[in-house]
Every structure is written in structure tokens, then in C-alpha cells.
Amino acid sequence: MSEQTPNTSANDVEQLIRDQIRDNKVIIYMKGTPQFPQCGFSARSIEVLTQIGRPFAFVNILENPEIRATLPKIANWPTFPQLWIDGELMGGSDIILQMYQSGELKPLVEANSPAA
Numbered sequence: 001m002s003e004q005t006p007n008t009s010a011n012d013v014e015q016l017i018r019d020q021i022r023d024n025k026v027i028i029y030m031k032g033t034p035q036f037p038q039c040g041f042s043a044r045s046i047e048v049l050t051q052i053g054r055p056f057a058f059v060n061i062l063e064n065p066e067i068r069a070t071l072p073k074i075a076n077w078p079t080f081p082q083l084w085i086d087g088e089l090m091g092g093s094d095i096i097l098q099m100y101q102s103g104e105l106k107p108l109v110e111a112n113s114p115a116a
């Protein structure tokens with residue numbers, strides 16, 4: 001997994017987010033880090049991604065307040081975590097879990113993230 005650490009002086013946060021989503025086919029916006037999630041919803045989502053076992057990018061929105069404020073508007077999704085795959089918002093923790101349990105999520109992640 002690779003942490004996306006933007007230049008906080010970037011004045012176009014929206015463009016920054018769009019670049020992150022374009023450049024990282026599997027990316028999760030979360031509270032904390034995969035090693036130390038700081039919210040139960042983020043922790044549950046990371047458990048799922050860890051089970052799938054493919055590399056993914058993440059952004060710790062607690063360290064990126066501009067992204068925390070801007071992404072919900074772009075995504076039309078008010079909360080975190082947010083999992084984006086191939087430029088599309090999958091959803092938050094509930095949906096991630098549902099998609100995993102239905103067998104939908106694993107092949108989608110695998111198709112978008114080669115084994116490390």
C-alpha cells in the first residue's frame with residue numbers, strides 16, 4: 001500500500017483529488033492509516049482490503065483537512081471511508097463489506113491492482 005501525501009500548498013484541492021483517483025486505481029480515503037485506522041468504519045474496510053491482499057493506495061483525511069472538506073462534495077457522499085476503484089466511487093464501509101460478501105469486490109480489486 002502506498003500513502004498519497006499531497007503537497008498541502010496545492011490550491012486546487014479538487015484537481016488534486018481527481019489526480020489521485022485517476023492515478024491510483026484502488027484508493028481508499030480513510031481516517032488514520034491501514035496500520036492504525038482511527039475509526040471503526042475505516043478499520044473494517046481495511047480488514048476487507050487486507051483479506052483481498054492486493055496493493056492499494058490510501059489518503060489519511062485526518063491529516064488532509066482540505067481533502068476531508070472537499071471530497072464529499074465531489075463524490076456526493078458525505079462520510080469516510082470512501083473506496084474508489086478505477087475512477088468510480090464504490091461507497092463506504094457498509095457497501096465495501098456487502099460487495100465483499102457477495103463476491104463482487106475481490107475480482108474488481110484484483111482486476112485493478114496487480115499482485116505486488
Ligand SMILES: N[C@@H](CCC(=O)N[C@@H](CS)C(=O)NCC(=O)O)C(=O)O
Nearest residue numbers: 039041078079080081092093094095
Ligand atoms: N455508513 C457509513 C458510516 C461511515 C461514517 O459514519 N463515517 C463518519 C464517522 S468516521 C464520517 O466520515 N463523518 C464525516 C467526517 O468525519 O468528516 C459507511 O458505511 O461508511
